[in-house]
Amino acid sequence: MPVNAPAEYFKAENKFHSAKTREDKIAALEEMIRLLPKHHGSEQMHAQLKSKLAKLKKEVPAKKGFSKKGVAKEGEAQVCLVGLTNSGKSSLIATLTEAKPQVSHHPYTTTKPEVGMMDYKGVKVQLVEIPSTFDSQHMSIVRSADAVAIVAKEGPDLQQLKKILDDNFVRTKSVAVNPWSEKTAEIKEKIWRLLGLIVVYSKKTGTSMALPRGATVHDFAQRIHKDFVSNFRFARLFRGGMTKQVGLEYILEDGDVVEIHTK
Ligand SMILES: Nc1nc2c(ncn2[C@@H]2O[C@H](COP(=O)(O)OP(=O)(O)OP(=O)(O)O)[C@@H](O)[C@H]2O)c(=O)[nH]1
Numbered sequence: 001m002p003v004n005a006p007a008e009y010f011k012a013e014n015k016f017h018s019a020k021t022r023e024d025k026i027a028a029l030e031e032m033i034r035l036l037p038k039h040h041g042s043e044q045m046h047a048q049l050k051s052k053l054a055k056l057k058k059e060v061p062a063k064k065g066f067s068k069k070g071v072a073k074e075g076e077a078q079v080c081l082v083g084l085t086n087s088g089k090s091s092l093i094a095t096l097t098e099a100k101p102q103v104s105h106h107p108y109t110t111t112k113p114e115v116g117m118m119d120y121k122g123v124k125v126q127l128v129e130i131p132s133t134f135d136s137q138h139m140s141i142v143r144s145a146d147a148v149a150i151v152a153k154e155g156p157d158l159q160q161l162k163k164i165l166d167d168n169f170v171r172t173k174s175v176a177v178n179p180w181s182e183k184t185a186e187i188k189e190k191i192w193r194l195l196g197l198i199v200v201y202s203k204k205t206g207t208s209m210a211l212p213r214g215a216t217v218h219d220f221a222q223r224i225h226k227d228f229v230s231n232f233r234f235a236r237l238f239r240g241g242m243t244k245q246v247g248l249e250y251i252l253e254d255g256d257v258v259e260i261h262t263k
């Protein structure tokens with residue numbers, strides 16, 4: 001056990017032990033490494049954590065989520081990347097997530113869904129590349145996703161894609177992205193905006209929480225723990241340079257920092 005580690009370290013350690021996915025394990029380990037004090041006595045511990053992290057990162061993510069039924073949803077939302085072959089779907093998922101799909105100028109390189117986790121201000125969004133053969137079992141993944149990013153290089157491609165989605169009864173909300181002309185950061189913002197979520201931060205832990213637009217302090221408190229609602233006294237809200245005392249019904253905005261005070 002490390003000497004003089006702050007309480008946050010142990011929280012991260014707990015997170016590591018309860019993490020179900022490789023991504024969450026990596027995130028928790030990185031947090032542990034960051035929070036572990038650096039002094040002579042903790043050198044060995046640092047080395048151990050770092051080697052554990054390196055090993056985890058090398059592991060090929062398990063394809064456990066994929067079956068005929070689709071890709072198991074992870075994170076706050078699932079977004080499918082759909083496009084014609086060679087439109088740059090794999091390149092995009094490789095830039096936005098930790099996934100390492102094969103990228104090649106040969107058409108139809110991706111033959112099964114490629115999954116990766118995108119980080120948006122501390123919130124996890126799952127991206128799924130759909131093979132450009134548009135097989136029916138893959139289109140059903142698209143239908144059940146929370147949103148679709150149509151990867152298109154040119155206008156006619158976009159029109160063709162819209163028709164394909166329509167023919168496959170995909171009614172999922174979508175946005176067109178063009179990795180050939182748009183910056184990755186712009187594409188990331190576009191995908192996030194499509195989801196209609198806001199990011200709210202906990203003052204105490206600094207962690208991010210995704211909530212639907214229009215969510216209240218009640219929703220925020222509930223997500224942390226139901227006791228925060230039953231023992232709620234008031235919340236302190238930090239917005240821009242302003243601080244405000246608010247109740248459970250108060251509507252949150254993107255970027256708000258919330259501190260719950262209990263009885
Ligand atoms: N110049 C440029 N080349 C790109 C871009 N995105 C992808 N490419 C190239 O285009 C080719 C296809 O890229 P992929 O990312 O494999 O495309 P894909 O849509 O996943 O293709 P399939 O899985 O084969 O259907 C590769 O040679 C990439 O290097 C881009 O934004 N700019």
Ligand SMILES: [Mg+2]
Binds near residue numbers: 101109
């Ligand atoms: Mg591909």
